[in-house]
Amino acid sequence: MQTFVTEAVDWPDSAPALREQVCALVVEHGERDPVKRANSWTKADPGFSRKLGEAGLLGMTWPAEYGGHERSQLERYVVIEELLAAGAPVGAHWIADRQSGPLLLRLGNEELKRRWVPAIARGEAFACIGLSEPGSGSDLASVRTSARRDGDGWVISGQKVWTTGAHVSHFMIALVRSEAGSERQQGLSQFVIPMDTPGVTVKPIIDLTGAHEFNEVFFEDVRLPASALLGTEGEGWKQATAELSLERSGPERYLSSMVLFLELVRHAEGKDDPALMEMVGRLAAEAWTLRLMSASVAAKLARGEDPALEATIVKDLGNSYEQAIPQLVQSAIDFDDADAEILRAVCFYLLQVSPSFSLRGGTREIIRGIIARGLGLR
Amino acid sequence: MSDTRRMLAEMADPLFADLGPGASEDCDLSRLEELGLPLLLVSEDEGGFGGDWLDALTVFRLAGYHALGIDLPALIVARVAEGERRHELMAFARTAQIAGALDAALALSVGYVNERQQFDRALGKFQAVQQSLASFACEAAAANCAAMGAAQALGRGSAQFEIAAAKLRANRAVEIGTTVAHQVHGAIGFTQEYALHQLTRRLWQWRSEYGNDAFWSRRLGKAVIARGADSFWPDLTARTD
Numbered sequence: 001m002q003t004f005v006t007e008a009v010d011w012p013d014s015a016p017a018l019r020e021q022v023c024a025l026v027v028e029h030g031e032r033d034p035v036k037r038a039n040s041w042t043k044a045d046p047g048f049s050r051k052l053g054e055a056g057l058l059g060m061t062w063p064a065e066y067g068g069h070e071r072s073q074l075e076r077y078v079v080i081e082e083l084l085a086a087g088a089p090v091g092a093h094w095i096a097d098r099q100s101g102p103l104l105l106r107l108g109n110e111e112l113k114r115r116w117v118p119a120i121a122r123g124e125a126f127a128c129i130g131l132s133e134p135g136s137g138s139d140l141a142s143v144r145t146s147a148r149r150d151g152d153g154w155v156i157s158g159q160k161v162w163t164t165g166a167h168v169s170h171f172m173i174a175l176v177r178s179e180a181g182s183e184r185q186q187g188l189s190q191f192v193i194p195m196d197t198p199g200v201t202v203k204p205i206i207d208l209t210g211a212h213e214f215n216e217v218f219f220e221d222v223r224l225p226a227s228a229l230l231g232t233e234g235e236g237w238k239q240a241t242a243e244l245s246l247e248r249s250g251p252e253r254y255l256s257s258m259v260l261f262l263e264l265v266r267h268a269e270g271k272d273d274p275a276l277m278e279m280v281g282r283l284a285a286e287a288w289t290l291r292l293m294s295a296s297v298a299a300k301l302a303r304g305e306d307p308a309l310e311a312t313i314v315k316d317l318g319n320s321y322e323q324a325i326p327q328l329v330q331s332a333i334d335f336d337d338a339d340a341e342i343l344r345a346v347c348f349y350l351l352q353v354s355p356s357f358s359l360r361g362g363t364r365e366i367i368r369g370i371i372a373r374g375l376g377l378r
Numbered sequence: 379m380s381d382t383r384r385m386l387a388e389m390a391d392p393l394f395a396d397l398g399p400g401a402s403e404d405c406d407l408s409r410l411e412e413l414g415l416p417l418l419l420v421s422e423d424e425g426g427f428g429g430d431w432l433d434a435l436t437v438f439r440l441a442g443y444h445a446l447g448i449d450l451p452a453l454i455v456a457r458v459a460e461g462e463r464r465h466e467l468m469a470f471a472r473t474a475q476i477a478g479a480l481d482a483a484l485a486l487s488v489g490y491v492n493e494r495q496q497f498d499r500a501l502g503k504f505q506a507v508q509q510s511l512a513s514f515a516c517e518a519a520a521a522n523c524a525a526m527g528a529a530q531a532l533g534r535g536s537a538q539f540e541i542a543a544a545k546l547r548a549n550r551a552v553e554i555g556t557t558v559a560h561q562v563h564g565a566i567g568f569t570q571e572y573a574l575h576q577l578t579r580r581l582w583q584w585r586s587e588y589g590n591d592a593f594w595s596r597r598l599g600k601a602v603i604a605r606g607a608d609s610f611w612p613d614l615t616a617r618t619d
Contacts, residue, residue, distance in 0.1 A: 002481050002522060003481075003484075006526040007379075019612075019615060081615075082615075085611045086611075258611075263607070265607040269606055269607065276599065277595070277600045278592060279595075280598075280599035281542070281594065281595030282591070284602045285524075289527065293523045316516050317516045317519075368509045368513065369505070371512035371516065372508035372511060374515075375515055377502040377511060
């Protein structure tokens with residue numbers, strides 16, 4: 001039994017130049033406050049996203065016809081790992097660039113592709129994903145928001161919740177029930193819903209740190225044209241779950257607390273403290289391993305494989321790592337020390353947001369259930 | 379995987395399975411020598427097998443997977459290194475053996491829970507058991523990736539950082555791996571008769587040999603701190619770019 005077969009990742013020759021380009025951009029336009037650089041892929045800065053678009057760093061792998069730059073998947077991987085390691089505020093475009101754009105290119109009709117994809121690549125159109133509902137969290141197949149036919153078009157009614165970035169997004173790709181009376185995974189379809197359509201209302205949900213990242217989204221008889229249907233009617237479940245390997249194994253699954261690790265290293269500089277050395281060594285080894293694992297999945301995706309089990313393993317290990325860093329730092333560092341001020345601020349911020357790391361994108365329990373299925377236990 | 383490496387694996391796998399934990403140098407070394415395995419890393423010019431570090435990973439991992447009773451990795455490494463370098467290369471060898479043994483223990487555990495019935499269903503149908511084994515699978519995967527990363531780095535250079543990181547990561551995987559393997563097996567896994575202990579007792583031994591967690595984490599941490607916070611990420615990516 002070998003659940004994770006790695007092969008050498010063939011890093012692109014352009015990697016060093018891309019890294020330099022990203023670093024220069026982050027130095028000029030990024031965030032300096034270490035607290036704000038933590039968990040940076042949820043921090044929306046539309047201005048920064050537009051800078052990336054201008055630099056050709058969004059929609060990197062997409063066809064030029066749709067505003068893309070026809071770079072390789074691994075070139076894109078280099079760019080996103082650099083952005084995350086630097087704590088750049090990439091939240092505004094993150095979902096659109098990672099999955100909405102590729103999904104539109106794969107399944108969208110010409111009208112949808114023309115309308116949204118070039119704008120995403122310019123860093124001007126942002127997306128959110130409509131999955132969870134008040135009665136439908138981990139049990140996603142229980143969604144009740146409905147789409148009913150109305151002449152040539154559709155009418156959407158219902159509610160989504162925990163929708164990250166809905167308040168800065170221009171459109172949502174929502175999973176809804178398009179066949180009345182259908183059960184579970186049957187009868188679901190995906191729709192592209194412009195957020196300025198009459199009948200769409202976004203209400204903020206403030207998280208425990210006081211931040212506004214996720215929302216409730218209400219649909220009151222929202223009329224959409226026939227072209228708003230994404231892909232095939234009734235195939236929504238298959239379409240929505242096919243993209244999950246992209247979502248689960250990226251560097252955002254292990255780098256959310258990297259800024260705290262780097263501050264820990266800074267704190268340890270010149271101290272010659274064996275306990276700090278051991279902690280830094282342990283966390284460095286884990287970062288090195290996770291980077292290999294995440295990149296290895298990216299290389300398989302680039303070859304057109306679907307390493308679903310490996311991707312899920314990366315998410316579980318990565319999330320545990322991101323959560324362990326603030327716990328370990330708190331356990332070891334005396335925050336009353338004057339020189340621990342930055343470390344303390346970043347650590348307390350991450351302690352508060354880190355519970356979300358093993359909830360977003362599939363809870364730890366769901367993820368481990370998927371791994372168990374991969375092992376042949378279900 | 380290259381053709382020669384696949385051939386190597388197809389040769390070593392059944393042989394190690396046949397020799398198993400009971401093999402000894404006195405009785406069985408000749409069978410390894412017939413295939414040229416102790417000379418795996420000696421160049422062909424010098425009459426060796428001429429294998430590279432990925433070949434070594436394959437053989438070391440299989441030695442771990444089958445809990446081979448002969449310390450073949452030590453014989454292989456002794457032919458090409460001594461002193462401090464030998465210690466580092468043996469740490470890499472134990473990393474690969476841990477990776478293999480964890481995969482074998484995971485396979486045994488999954489097989490056992492699918493077979494063993496309690497409360498009228500297979501143990502593997504219980505969510506608590508599934509979740510434990512999922513954690514184990516993650517740790518086994520991490521150890522295997524770490525071993526692979528170290529082998530690749532050895533192909534590029536001295537790999538001091540990577541060997542330290544890999545042995546440390548594999549050492550840590552031993553804890554969850556052995557704990558879960560024994561827990562899901564129940565009492566049968568605790569017997570001399572059942573094969574699990576051939577793997578788990580070696581895993582505990584290999585975690586200590588050629589650098590325990592404290593040894594490698596201190597060495598690695600010292601090096602990272604000496605380079606400074608701002609060098610960590612650029613150094614990490616420069617290792618593979």
